[in-house]
Every structure is written in C-alpha cells, then in structure tokens.
Amino acid sequence: MAKKRGQKYEKIINAAVKVIAENGYHHSQVSKIAKEAGVADGTIYLYFKNKEDILISLFEEKMGFFVDYIKEKMESAQTIEEKVKTMISSHLEQLEKDHDLALVTQLELRQSNISIRMKVNEVLKGYLSLIDSVIEEGKESGTFDQAIDTRMMRQVIFGSIDEVVTNWVMKEHRYPLAPLGDSLHAFLMKGLLAPGKKEEYS
Amino acid sequence: MAKKRGQKYEKIINAAVKVIAENGYHHSQVSKIAKEAGVADGTIYLYFKNKEDILISLFEEKMGFFVDYIKEKMESAQTIEEKVKTMISSHLEQLEKDHDLALVTQLELRQSNISIRMKVNEVLKGYLSLIDSVIEEGKESGTFDQAIDTRMMRQVIFGSIDEVVTNWVMKEHRYPLAPLGDSLHAFLMKGLLAPGKKEEYS
Amino acid sequence: MAKKRGQKYEKIINAAVKVIAENGYHHSQVSKIAKEAGVADGTIYLYFKNKEDILISLFEEKMGFFVDYIKEKMESAQTIEEKVKTMISSHLEQLEKDHDLALVTQLELRQSNISIRMKVNEVLKGYLSLIDSVIEEGKESGTFDQAIDTRMMRQVIFGSIDEVVTNWVMKEHRYPLAPLGDSLHAFLMKGLLAPGKKEEYS
Amino acid sequence: MAKKRGQKYEKIINAAVKVIAENGYHHSQVSKIAKEAGVADGTIYLYFKNKEDILISLFEEKMGFFVDYIKEKMESAQTIEEKVKTMISSHLEQLEKDHDLALVTQLELRQSNISIRMKVNEVLKGYLSLIDSVIEEGKESGTFDQAIDTRMMRQVIFGSIDEVVTNWVMKEHRYPLAPLGDSLHAFLMKGLLAPGKKEEYS
DNA sequence: CATGAATGAGTCTTCATTCAT
DNA sequence: AATGAATGAAGACTCATTCAT
Incomplete structure (x- = not known):
C-alpha cells in the first residue's frame, strides 16, 4: 500500500x-x-x-545516508586511530551542516512515543555496529586494550558524541561543533589505547 | 495555591x-x-x-534526593579518583534500585514537550555542576590533565553514564547495572589523568 | 438551615x-x-x-431597599406627574450613586441562568406593581388616557428606564445619568396624558 | 479556516x-x-x-436578515409615521413567527459572557442606527420634535419594544404579540410628534 | 458557629485517518 | 494517483458543595 x-x-x-x-x-x-x-x-x-511511519522513514532515510557517509569517509583512513577520528569528525560535520536535521534527531524525535524510539534504535544499530567493528578491530590489532568491554565502550563513545551534539543543539548552535571532535577524539583514545600504546600515541 | x-x-x-x-x-x-x-x-x-507541574515536581523531588545522595556518598571519598568512582557507582546504584524511577527518567520523561524538558534541564544543572566541580578539583590538584575542557568532559562523563543506564533500561534491566561502573570509571580515569599520573594509577 | x-x-x-x-x-x-x-x-x-441563593438574596435585599426608597420619595409627591417624575429620578439617582450595584444588576446578573432570572423577576414584581398602580391612579383621576393598556405601558416605562441605565453602564458611567430623567419623564408624559390634559401639561 | x-x-x-x-x-x-x-x-x-463563534454567527446571521427585512418593509412606507409603525410591526412579526429564535435572542443569548455580548452589541448597532436615522429624518422634516435627544429616544424605542417582546417570551408566548405594535406605536408617536403636529396626528 | 481540605461531575477542542469523488 | 471534507475518540481542569474537626 x-x-x-x-x-x-x-x-x-x-x-x-x-x-x-x-x-x-x-x-x-x-x-x-x-x-x-x-x-x-x-x-x-x-x-x-501512518504518521509514525513518516517519522521512522525520515530517520531511516536520513540516518542511512548519515552512516553511509561516515563509512565512506572511514575507508580512506589508514590507522585505527584515524578511523576513530574520522568517525567522530564526520558525525559532527554532518549534523553541523544541517541544523534542521540535527534539531529533529537530537531533540524533537526523542519526544516521540516509545514505539517510535524502539524503531529508531533499530535504525541506529547500523551505526552502533560500525562503532563495535572499529573497537573490535582495534582490540584485535593490539592497538586497543583487550580488556575493554566492547558494548560498554560503544555506549560510552556514542553517548559522549551524542551528548556533545545535543548540548550544541540546545545552545542553539551558538558555537562551532566540529572543533570539539579533536578533544573528544583525544579523550576517547586515551581510554581506548592498550597500555603499551599510550606512549606511542602521546 | x-x-x-x-x-x-x-x-x-x-x-x-x-x-x-x-x-x-x-x-x-x-x-x-x-x-x-x-x-x-x-x-x-x-x-x-497542572499536569506539567506534576512531572516537573516529580523530577525535582527525585532528582534532588538523587544528587543529595551522591554528594553524601562522595564526602567519605579521600582521593579524587575515589570521588569519581563513588559518583558513578552511586548514580548507577540508585537507578538500579528503583526500576520504575529509572524507566521514567531515562525514557518516559524525555517524551515530554520542550517546556518540561527545559525545566528538567534546570534541575539537572545541580548534578552537572557537581561533575564540573570534581573535574575542576582534579585539574587543580594536578591529578587530572590541565588541558581538559571541563564542559566537554562533563558532557562526556554524563553522556556516557546516561547512555549506559538508558541501554540497561531499554534492555529491560536484564543484566546488573552496578558492575558496569568499574569499567566506566576505569575508562574515564584513563582519559582524565594527567600524563605523569597514568603510571601511578595503573 | x-x-x-x-x-x-x-x-x-x-x-x-x-x-x-x-x-x-x-x-x-x-x-x-x-x-x-x-x-x-x-x-x-x-x-x-447555594450560590444561586446568594444572587437572588442579593437582588432581593438591594432591590427591596431600592423600591422602598422610591416609594418613600413618591409619598411627598402631590400630583400624578410628580409621582412619575419622582419615580424615574429616584430610580436613576440610586443607581448612579452605586456604580457597583448598577453594574451587577444591569449587566452581570443578567448572565445568570433562567431560573435565577425568573426569581429576579419575582422580586421585580414589587417595582412593576408600583408602576402599575401609578398608571392606574393616573387613569382613574383622568390625568392619563383611559385607553392606555396598563401592562404594556408599564413595560414601556420600565423598558425605557432600564435601557437608558444599561446604556449608561455599558458606556462605563462616562456621563451623568440623573439629568436624563427629565427628558425621559417629558417623553413618557406626552404619551401618557389624556387628550384634554396635553395642553395643561405643556 | x-x-x-x-x-x-x-x-x-x-x-x-x-x-x-x-x-x-x-x-x-x-x-x-x-x-x-x-x-x-x-x-x-x-x-x-469555537463555540462562541457559533453563537455570534447565529446572531449575525439571524439579526442581519432581521434588520434587512425591516429595512425592506420600511421602503414602501410613505410618511415618517408609517415608517415607525412598519419598523415596530415588522420587528414584532418576525419574532412572533419564530418562537425559537425569539427565545434565543431575548433570553438565552443574554446569559452568555461579556465577550459574546459585546459582539452581539456590534451586530445590534445596525438596527440602532436604523432607528436613529428614522428619528433624525422625522426631526429634519419637522414631523418630530426638534428638541428630542436622538440617542435617548432610540434607547426608549428599542428598550420599549425589547421589553414588550421579552415579556411575551417569558409569558411563554401565551398571547399574540403583533397586536401590541399598534398601541406601542401610538404611544411612541405621542411622545415623538412636534407640538403642532399632535392635533394632525390625532 | 466556623473552618477549609477534599470531592468529582462535566465539556470543548484537536487531529490522525478515511473514503467518496 | 490524488484530493480534502468529514469523522469521532479522548482528556485536562474548574468550582459548587460537603463534612470531619
């Protein structure tokens, strides 16, 4: 239909x-x-x-493109650190480019009822899997600490970026968002790197 | 009235x-x-x-007690690391104890309209200030990296904890929440510690 | 009770x-x-x-005094013309003296439901009877035209005075009310006087 | 909308x-x-x-037709006396024809709140202006007494007719209304006519 | 006599969705 | 495929009145 x-x-x-x-x-x-x-x-x-379907489709459509863009950007990254950096920066860049979309995904769509938000989470899984795969790759390559709990780390990474973006939207985009990517990346890397890698990174 | x-x-x-x-x-x-x-x-x-006032009062009442409890627990902490650990663990403990409250604050109340959420944010400020003061204290005492942007770090800390709790609620509390506090703390500390302090901590 | x-x-x-x-x-x-x-x-x-009883009592109380005052004033009137003149002037004077009461009886109380207004009409009957008796007296003494329909004339007299007062209240008492009594009286007398009496009156 | x-x-x-x-x-x-x-x-x-709009529209619609009907009838009137007579009779006739409408405009609609009544008064102005213009015309042509205060006379005319109709409605239409028009007209004319015109009219 | 906290019946309005054209 | 007039379910809030103290 x-x-x-x-x-x-x-x-x-x-x-x-x-x-x-x-x-x-x-x-x-x-x-x-x-x-x-x-x-x-x-x-x-x-x-x-129905109306719910508009919202879910909106999110699917926009978020599909959003994740595809991040994936594409990450392909040219050589090291795992670069991948994380690219992931964060392209996440921030995209939302900074489209204020309307940022407002809708960070604030407005979260006012929808639970059933919509569950579907939204389904859509988000593609992105969360991407984060998972990066963490796993880092752990396997020895760059990241093997002791890291992938799920929890993914929540930390996503939660951090998301909170930074939400705060930016709530402050009505009054400051540039992209620059925050560097310190966010630096912080997350410190937590992710395997013990022996810390010095290298520094 | x-x-x-x-x-x-x-x-x-x-x-x-x-x-x-x-x-x-x-x-x-x-x-x-x-x-x-x-x-x-x-x-x-x-x-x-009015109805809105019930929801805001609910949040004020519960969140006031929530923050007071965390503050009280943190008083017995000696080092700054312990303070961070206590903050995270008492945050998680309290929500784990009251599934209904966790569900309401993490999911349901976020569906409310902007005006309620603005008021909710006002209430949250007490907690966010607490996080800020801990970060500042750590930076001043030399335990935390001076280069850290307090606001961004507060967003990362709150966003991480919040995301972890939200995921736990969305998974219908199927796993214990409190244990995640340790790895969350470990991760955040790695990112927070000043360069010279990393070895000590390990 | x-x-x-x-x-x-x-x-x-x-x-x-x-x-x-x-x-x-x-x-x-x-x-x-x-x-x-x-x-x-x-x-x-x-x-x-009940609440209705307050409003009816208010009207009874105030209107009772209102009618008594008019009756008293009319006692000192010698001729039938003077009686009519006194009736009109004391009606207007009393309401002009008490703006609150005028507002309540002319506008506010008329917004009440039918049952209250029916009771209010009962109370008004005392005043309407007074008007009737003056008309009858005038007709009997030959001063007023015998052909006059008492009921209709009473409605005209009361309706005219009432409309004049209501307009004054709706114009927020911006002009003096009492002076209108003279022309109102003059007009009504012209309609009331018996054919032969017109010249006398003029 | x-x-x-x-x-x-x-x-x-x-x-x-x-x-x-x-x-x-x-x-x-x-x-x-x-x-x-x-x-x-x-x-x-x-x-x-909204609901208020129904009531105001009702009054506008019905009263608009009501005034138009009176105007139309008055066009065929030759003298000023006939105009007054036609005005009164068509006012009464129309309300007598539609008991429901009479009940609504004379009693029920007056229970509405001030804002509705203000709008109702706006609508009534069309009718009141019509009365004014008849009085003015009579004064200019010398038929009516030049000394007459147009505004007060309009209030007397409208107030008298209105009171007569209201009484008829409150007596549950138990007697024919239209016949009262003649005596009402006769009375009002006596008050309106210029001194020299009285005899002619009689 | 007096209090005032508690009661609970009653209604206008919005808006997602349908379906005849 | 497209329209848009019509539908009708659903809920926050007020306030006259009561009655335990």
Missing part, C-alpha cells in the same frame, strides 16, 4: 524535517507536513502507513 | 512514577494518577498547578 | 456585589466571595442555600 | 437555535448541536472557530 519511493516520498520526508524543526514535534500535524510538501493530506497515506 | 508538601503531595508523586512506568508517558492521564494515589482528580490540583 | 440575617449575611451580600462588579459574573466563584467577605467557604452555606 | 457559508454552516446555525431554545444556553453542548445538525462534532470546527 505505502510506496517507499517516488519524488513525493522524498518531498514529504523533507517537509517533515522542516516542519518539525520549525514547529516542534508536538505541533507538527500531518496536515502541516502535507501543506509544506505541497500535497493533499490524503496523499501522505499513499506513501506512508 | 499549589502546596508543595504534605503526605498527599508525596503520594501523588509516587503514584505518578508508578503510573508512568506502567503505562508510558502518553497513556498516563491525570485521572489514572489520582486513582493510583487514592485521591480525587480535583485534589491533584490542590497540590500541583 | 440558611439564616437570612446576621452581620455575616450582610457582609457576604456586599462582598458578592463587589466581587461580581470587579470580576464579572462568570469569574465570581464562591471562594472569591468568601475571601472578600472574610469568611470560610463553608460559612457561606450557613447563610445561603 | 472557518468557512462562513455552505449548507452545513446553515444547518449548524439552525441546529444551534433549536438546541438552545429547547435546552437553554447552559445545557447546549457542542456535541448536542452537532447531533441535531446531523454532523460530527469535529465538523462544527470546520465552519466555526
């Missing part, structure tokens, strides 16, 4: 981002999104099952 | 935690909270200005 | 007039009247059956 | 008149009006901003 493509599909997703960024999650009615997209209310339901 | 104390005040707050934990934020009607508290709907409004 | 006298009874009535004049009928809660009267909410119910 | 026309618009207005006439102002819930109109509750809000 709901076609997950077509130019109107894209139009509606982008309209949703704009409307939510401008009006806030709770003031973003389907009719407002339809108007912004230039379609009739009913048309929304030819492309999306 | 709204009396911020009395046994009914407490009863209503605790009823709100239970009802929200059981039904989710969006299905927690005032009448349901009143019923759980064993009072009439109208009685709620003798103690709270 | 409800005692229709005592100093608190008077206090509550006067408080009601003040509260309604200041806040409007629909924003005059029983608790507000109680506070203004300096008594507890529950005390109101020792003197009045 | 609110479309001020369409057959549903009319349906809802007429349903409101009927429901208010039958149940009284304070027992006329929006859902009751919707049911009577044969539409869903929500449909009301496609045509009216």
Whole structure:
C-alpha cells in the first residue's frame, strides 16, 4: 500500500524535517507536513502507513545516508586511530551542516512515543555496529586494550558524541561543533589505547 | 495555591512514577494518577498547578534526593579518583534500585514537550555542576590533565553514564547495572589523568 | 438551615456585589466571595442555600431597599406627574450613586441562568406593581388616557428606564445619568396624558 | 479556516437555535448541536472557530436578515409615521413567527459572557442606527420634535419594544404579540410628534 | 458557629485517518 | 494517483458543595 519511493516520498520526508524543526514535534500535524510538501493530506497515506511511519522513514532515510557517509569517509583512513577520528569528525560535520536535521534527531524525535524510539534504535544499530567493528578491530590489532568491554565502550563513545551534539543543539548552535571532535577524539583514545600504546600515541 | 508538601503531595508523586512506568508517558492521564494515589482528580490540583507541574515536581523531588545522595556518598571519598568512582557507582546504584524511577527518567520523561524538558534541564544543572566541580578539583590538584575542557568532559562523563543506564533500561534491566561502573570509571580515569599520573594509577 | 440575617449575611451580600462588579459574573466563584467577605467557604452555606441563593438574596435585599426608597420619595409627591417624575429620578439617582450595584444588576446578573432570572423577576414584581398602580391612579383621576393598556405601558416605562441605565453602564458611567430623567419623564408624559390634559401639561 | 457559508454552516446555525431554545444556553453542548445538525462534532470546527463563534454567527446571521427585512418593509412606507409603525410591526412579526429564535435572542443569548455580548452589541448597532436615522429624518422634516435627544429616544424605542417582546417570551408566548405594535406605536408617536403636529396626528 | 481540605461531575477542542469523488 | 471534507475518540481542569474537626 505505502510506496517507499517516488519524488513525493522524498518531498514529504523533507517537509517533515522542516516542519518539525520549525514547529516542534508536538505541533507538527500531518496536515502541516502535507501543506509544506505541497500535497493533499490524503496523499501522505499513499506513501506512508501512518504518521509514525513518516517519522521512522525520515530517520531511516536520513540516518542511512548519515552512516553511509561516515563509512565512506572511514575507508580512506589508514590507522585505527584515524578511523576513530574520522568517525567522530564526520558525525559532527554532518549534523553541523544541517541544523534542521540535527534539531529533529537530537531533540524533537526523542519526544516521540516509545514505539517510535524502539524503531529508531533499530535504525541506529547500523551505526552502533560500525562503532563495535572499529573497537573490535582495534582490540584485535593490539592497538586497543583487550580488556575493554566492547558494548560498554560503544555506549560510552556514542553517548559522549551524542551528548556533545545535543548540548550544541540546545545552545542553539551558538558555537562551532566540529572543533570539539579533536578533544573528544583525544579523550576517547586515551581510554581506548592498550597500555603499551599510550606512549606511542602521546 | 499549589502546596508543595504534605503526605498527599508525596503520594501523588509516587503514584505518578508508578503510573508512568506502567503505562508510558502518553497513556498516563491525570485521572489514572489520582486513582493510583487514592485521591480525587480535583485534589491533584490542590497540590500541583497542572499536569506539567506534576512531572516537573516529580523530577525535582527525585532528582534532588538523587544528587543529595551522591554528594553524601562522595564526602567519605579521600582521593579524587575515589570521588569519581563513588559518583558513578552511586548514580548507577540508585537507578538500579528503583526500576520504575529509572524507566521514567531515562525514557518516559524525555517524551515530554520542550517546556518540561527545559525545566528538567534546570534541575539537572545541580548534578552537572557537581561533575564540573570534581573535574575542576582534579585539574587543580594536578591529578587530572590541565588541558581538559571541563564542559566537554562533563558532557562526556554524563553522556556516557546516561547512555549506559538508558541501554540497561531499554534492555529491560536484564543484566546488573552496578558492575558496569568499574569499567566506566576505569575508562574515564584513563582519559582524565594527567600524563605523569597514568603510571601511578595503573 | 440558611439564616437570612446576621452581620455575616450582610457582609457576604456586599462582598458578592463587589466581587461580581470587579470580576464579572462568570469569574465570581464562591471562594472569591468568601475571601472578600472574610469568611470560610463553608460559612457561606450557613447563610445561603447555594450560590444561586446568594444572587437572588442579593437582588432581593438591594432591590427591596431600592423600591422602598422610591416609594418613600413618591409619598411627598402631590400630583400624578410628580409621582412619575419622582419615580424615574429616584430610580436613576440610586443607581448612579452605586456604580457597583448598577453594574451587577444591569449587566452581570443578567448572565445568570433562567431560573435565577425568573426569581429576579419575582422580586421585580414589587417595582412593576408600583408602576402599575401609578398608571392606574393616573387613569382613574383622568390625568392619563383611559385607553392606555396598563401592562404594556408599564413595560414601556420600565423598558425605557432600564435601557437608558444599561446604556449608561455599558458606556462605563462616562456621563451623568440623573439629568436624563427629565427628558425621559417629558417623553413618557406626552404619551401618557389624556387628550384634554396635553395642553395643561405643556 | 472557518468557512462562513455552505449548507452545513446553515444547518449548524439552525441546529444551534433549536438546541438552545429547547435546552437553554447552559445545557447546549457542542456535541448536542452537532447531533441535531446531523454532523460530527469535529465538523462544527470546520465552519466555526469555537463555540462562541457559533453563537455570534447565529446572531449575525439571524439579526442581519432581521434588520434587512425591516429595512425592506420600511421602503414602501410613505410618511415618517408609517415608517415607525412598519419598523415596530415588522420587528414584532418576525419574532412572533419564530418562537425559537425569539427565545434565543431575548433570553438565552443574554446569559452568555461579556465577550459574546459585546459582539452581539456590534451586530445590534445596525438596527440602532436604523432607528436613529428614522428619528433624525422625522426631526429634519419637522414631523418630530426638534428638541428630542436622538440617542435617548432610540434607547426608549428599542428598550420599549425589547421589553414588550421579552415579556411575551417569558409569558411563554401565551398571547399574540403583533397586536401590541399598534398601541406601542401610538404611544411612541405621542411622545415623538412636534407640538403642532399632535392635533394632525390625532 | 466556623473552618477549609477534599470531592468529582462535566465539556470543548484537536487531529490522525478515511473514503467518496 | 490524488484530493480534502468529514469523522469521532479522548482528556485536562474548574468550582459548587460537603463534612470531619
């Protein structure tokens, strides 16, 4: 029933981002999104099952591109340290480039109900797996401390970056975000590096 | 008008935690909270200005006690490392003890509208200041790296702990939370310690 | 149960007039009247059956005095014309003296429900009978036209005075009310006088 | 947003008149009006901003037609006396024809809050201006007494007619209303005519 | 007599979703 | 495929009144 493509599909997703960024999650009615997209209310339901589906699709679409971009950037990284650095910097860069998207993913979409947030977490798994694989690779190559609990470390890494971005959004993007990537990276590396590697890194 | 104390005040707050934990934020009607508290709907409004006020008061009340408990525990800590360890462990312990409260603060209350979340952030500031003061103290005593950006580090610490707790709640408390405090502490310390202190600590 | 006298009874009535004049009928809660009267909410119910009873009693009390005053003034009138003139002037004078009361009787109390207004009409009957008796007297003495329908004339007289007062209240008492009594009287007399009496009067 | 026309618009207005006439102002819930109109509750809000808007629109719609009808009838009147007579008779005739409307405009709508009544007064101004223009015309043509205060006379005329109608409604339409128009007219004319005109008129 | 904390019935309005055209 | 008018369920809050003290 709901076609997950077509130019109107894209139009509606982008309209949703704009409307939510401008009006806030709770003031973003389907009719407002339809108007912004230039379609009739009913048309929304030819492309999306329901309102929840718009939000989840929005996140899938944008986050899919988001993760793909990070992966692509990381491919040119040589060392594991560079990979971590690239991951952090491309995470920050992308969100800094699109204020609306940052506002929607960091603040507005988190006001949605549990069922949407569970689906959002599903989408996030791709990114979390990427982080996991980097940590594992570092541990296997001996660069990272073998004793590290991968899951916990992934939560720390993601939680740290996420908190930094959220604070930046809540401060209404009043300072540049990307520069924070360096100190964030430096800090995380200190915690990640294997005992013998510390000096090298320093 | 709204009396911020009395046994009914407490009863209503605790009823709100239970009802929200059981039904989710969006299905927690005032009448349901009143019923759980064993009072009439109208009685709620003798103690709270409106529904929003219940949620903010809930957070203030519980988070006030939460931070006080952490502060008290930290008083018996001798070294700065111990302080950080105590902070993390008492943060985790408290939430592990009260599953309902953890669910409400980590997931449900974050679905509320911006105005509530702004107030919640105000309340959180007490805790964030505590983290700041610990970092500053560590930097001044030479235990922590002087180069550390306090604000960013506070975000990393809070974001890490918060993410760990949120994951635990989302996994429906299926594993013990407190034990994660040690590795979290170990990791954060590695990032915090001043260059010369790393060996000592190890 | 409800005692229709005592100093608190008077206090509550006067408080009601003040509260309604200041806040409007629909924003005059029983608790507000109680506070203004300096008594507890529950005390109101020792003197009045219910809220409706306060309003009716207010009207009875004030209108009783109002009609008594007019009657008294009319006693010293010699001719029937003077009686009419005195009736109109003392009607206007009394309301001009007490802006709060005028506001309450002309505007606010008319927002009450039908059952109150029916009771209010009962109270008004005393005044309407007075008007009737003056008309009848005029007709019997030959001063007024015998052909006049007493009921209709009473409605015209009361309706005219009432409309003039209401307009004055709605214009926020911005002009003196009493002076209008003369032209009102002159007009009504022209309509009332018997054919042969017109010249005399002029 | 609110479309001020369409057959549903009319349906809802007429349903409101009927429901208010039958149940009284304070027992006329929006859902009751919707049911009577044969539409869903929500449909009301496609045509009216809110409940208040229904009542104001009702008055505007009906009173607009009411005044237009009187104006039209008055056009065929030759003399100024005939104009006054026509004005009074068509005022009474219209309300006598529609008992529900009379009940709503004379009693029920006056129980509404100040903001509605202010708007109602705005609508009434059209009628009051009409009365004013007749009085002015009579004064200019020498038929009416030049000394007459137009504003006061308008209040007397409107107040008299209004009181006569209100009494008729409160007596539950138990007697015919229109016949009262003649004596009302006769009375008002006596008061209005210029000194020299009285004999002519008689 | 007096208090005032507690009660609980009652209603307007929003907005996601449908479906006849 | 697209429209947009119509639907109708759902919930926070007020305030007159009571009654234990």
